[in-house]
Amino acid sequence: MEVLKPTEAWAKDWRLATPLPAIAGTTELGFGCYLAADYQQLIDSPLLAGHFEVSRFDIDGVPHYLVVSGRNCFDMARFSADLARICQQQKALFGALPDDLSAYWFLTWVTDSGFGGLEHRDSTLLLCSRFDLPANNQPALSEGYQTLLSLCSHEYLHTWWVKRLKPAEFHPYRLAQEQYSRQxxxxxxxxxxxxxxxxxxxxxxxxxxxxxxxxxxxxxxxxxxxxxxxxxxxxxxxxxxxxxxxxxxxxxxxxxxxxxxxxxxxxxxxxxxxxxxxxxxxxxxxxxxxxxxxxxxxxxxxxxxxxxxxxxxxxxxxxxxxxxxxxxxxxxxxxxxxxxxxxPQGQDDLNGPAKETEEGSPQQSAWLGALSQGNELCLKLTAVYHGGPAHQAGLMVGDEVLALAGYRLNQSSQAELLKRLPKQQPIEVQLFRRDRLLSSNMVLTEPPATVxxxxxxxxxxxxxxxxxxxxxxxx
Ligand SMILES: [Zn+2]
CATH class of the missing domain: 1.10.390.10 (Neutral Protease Domain 2)
Incomplete structure (x- = not known):
């Protein structure tokens, strides 16, 4: 367990990582003076201050820093080596690094959950869950780690592809108002x-x-x-x-x-x-x-x-x-x-072969024409497809669907119910819309082939x- 200390003592061994160049006298990764050539460079240079781990690799002699915030149990050497391979690959696409790139920083903010990234000219600020980081002695590419590497790959490619080459209407980028582009x-x-x-x-x-x-x-x-x-x-x-x-x-x-x-x-x-x-x-x-x-x-x-x-x-x-x-x-x-x-055999079914039932043939579930989040009481609709069964029955996003054909519809019953209920004939649906109990008739159909x-x-x-x-x- 980490013992909390007063803020001043806690921050005593903080370090600072930023793509901004340090002025002579400022130690590497230390607090001190950093100089932006202009306002544009200043606002395009995030900084990460706190406790972090750093690893460095070079691409064509240009230092690349991987900074991971906080204290985490993960394989930094592997993350850094894998990232180096991706950077090498993206560089190969263009044949060389941009001429004016003298260093590149992956600033990774680690939390218990969350995901995203933003490109900058000489860096990227990334957000990930600590469990997206590769575990020690984990041979396979876990789904979370694969997604994190893909995010790093995406933001790094932006070093060429939007931070330097960009739509003509972004020259110059006017900060006082929205900039529109069709590209x-x-x-x-x-x-x-x-x-x-x-x-x-x-x-x-x-x-x-x-x-x-x-x-x-x-x-x-x-x-x-x-x-x-x-x-x-x-x-x-x-x-x-x-x-x-x-x-x-x-x-x-x-x-x-x-x-x-x-x-x-x-x-x-x-x-x-x-x-x-x-x-x-x-x-x-x-x-x-x-x-x-x-x-x-x-x-x-x-x-x-x-x-x-x-x-x-x-x-x-x-x-x-x-x-x-x-x-x-x-x-x-x-x-x-x-x-x-x-x-599809369910709303999360997006790829791979159809799963077979015990009898040996895929059994096609009926389609609601909606995406939902289920709990033990109901299915709450998060999206309703135009023209689908839910839309035709008058259902809307936010509706809490309670029952189909008189049977409780919830997280655990939906798969079996949708397999068993008849298609192409009206069945009753009950739902709460905010605080009102409503009912309608719904005609379940076969889902369109979209996987x-x-x-x-x-x-x-x-x-x-x-x-x-x-x-x-x-x-
Ligand atoms: Zn992007």
Whole structure:
């Protein structure tokens, strides 16, 4: 047990980690004077003060610091070594570190729960649970650790891809008001595609685990009605008022420029591979051409035109300007994969083969058309899909559904009830909406097939895709 001391004594052995350069006389990781060249650098340089562990690795001679706050039981050496492999991989994508990067800091704030990250020019501030950190003597990549590495990978890629190369309208970034851009699908979407891919191409994740993660992204995008309602350019432009202010109707109205943007990147990569080109090549071209002034709208289409690929340029415009369903099943064979969809067996079922029942065949549960959080009394609806059974019955987000066809519906009964109740005929549903007891008739249906299943159909094409993602550019 740690013994609490008065604040002054407690803070006596604190240290300080920040990407800001120290002025001569200030000891490394010590309190003292740090100098920002301008206001922009000051507000783009987080600092972490307190008790922490530090590890250092170098990429092309540039020091990278991994700082982990507090006192935790975890394998720092492994975290640092794995992170170094990811950084090496992201650097390989562009061929070199940015010229002006003299040091990079991963500042990790560890709590009992919580997750997130924010990119800065020479650092990232990360938030994770202490159980996301790799345990000592833990050979496998736990789900939490894999997600944490993916977050590190994502924020580090932003060092190039949004902190230096950015939309033209962010030059200069005006701090007094919101800045609007139609291009966030390029910057967050491509980054979301490449963060997980770097885990695979650096050898930290195996092929099967990578493909299962990709299936999850495809399933999440596919099952949300918003996929066919809002375009990615609109989602990007409205980020200030919609994506970051999501309400209960978001699953029906707000497309994710992260997840769907990642799938646009996948579609582009697949289509480019048919032309002996690749997404990394396209990204390097954007980096070279637009580092100074930023990317104007249509920058990618202009490169595709220049590569004599006008059809792909037109298709890309449709993918991002219209609320289109992306042609993944058509394009993935170019990467050696085939895509099919099956029906989900529950709201958390997003990937992998269907689970078989004892009798040997998957038993299809009925579909409520809603997401919920269950407890012993009811199911509280957290999302209602437009046009689904719950929506048709007049149910809303926040409703506490108590019974279906006269049977109690709760956390433990829902799976069995939804397997047994009849589909395609009205059954009674009872619910509380705030303090009012209401009833309605609901027609349960079969769920739409939204769970992605990826199968390797051509190992050679697949390995070419991996190789392109993993190799240094030929310059
Ligand atoms: Zn991001």
């Amino acid at each position: 966030l699908w390029i910057y967050e979407g491509f980054t979301s595609y490449l963060d997980d891919l770097a885990l695979y191409s650096s050898g930290l994740q195996n092929e099967a685990d990578y493909l299962r993660a990709l299936e999850k992204t495809i399933s999440r995008v596919t099952r949300n009605p918003s996929n066919a309602v809002q375009s990615l350019e609109d989602s990007s432009f409205d980020a200030w008022t919609k994506f970051y202010k999501q309400d209960e109707n978001a699953v029906n109205a707000v497309a994710s420029y992260y997840a769907k943007g990642a799938l646009v990147a996948l579609c582009l990569d697949a289509a480019l591979s048919q032309q002996q080109r690749s997404l990394p090549e396209l990204m390097r071209q954007l980096w070279t051409q637009h580092l100074d002034g930023g990317t104007p709208d249509g920058a990618i289409q202009a490169i595709l035109q220049n590569w004599q690929l006008p059809e792909l340029a037109a298709r890309l415009t449709a993918w991002v300007q219209q609320p289109e369903i992306l042609p993944l099943a058509e394009l993935l064979p170019a990467l050696g994969l085939s895509l099919s969809f099956r029906q 992605a299943q990826l199968t390797v159909t051509d190992a050679q094409l697949l390995s070419q895709w991996w190789a392109k993602a993993a190799s240094e550019p030929q310059v």
